[in-house]
Amino acid sequence: MRAKNDSVDLDALCPELSRLAPLIDCCYSAFECLAIVTATTNGHHMKGSLHYRGLAMDLRVKNLGAVPRQRSLHSCLKRNIDAMYPGLYDTLLEDPGGEHAHIHCEASPTLLAQIDHGVVPA
């Protein structure tokens, strides 16, 4: 997993998000693509977005090619994350096929509650 450029700080991610890196790399490799992070805390997001807390990241999908491949990678990623960390992440394919297509992955309300109660990540 690498940053698209210097505007993206991978170190700004909380450990609860950065622990997904091996899974993300694995899924992208299966599609013979690099996992490029386009946003962590940088960029413009909705007010109150988990991006600003380092609890969300965006991943490039345009390097995968056509929409069916973007959807396949997304379901691969979602399945693997849900298998390893059931209920702890929301992984969404935003604007598939569009100019701003990306995968948005964030801590779920369940994980947020754990973080707020000081539960150490597994």
Ligand SMILES: [Zn+2]
């Ligand atoms: Zn996002």
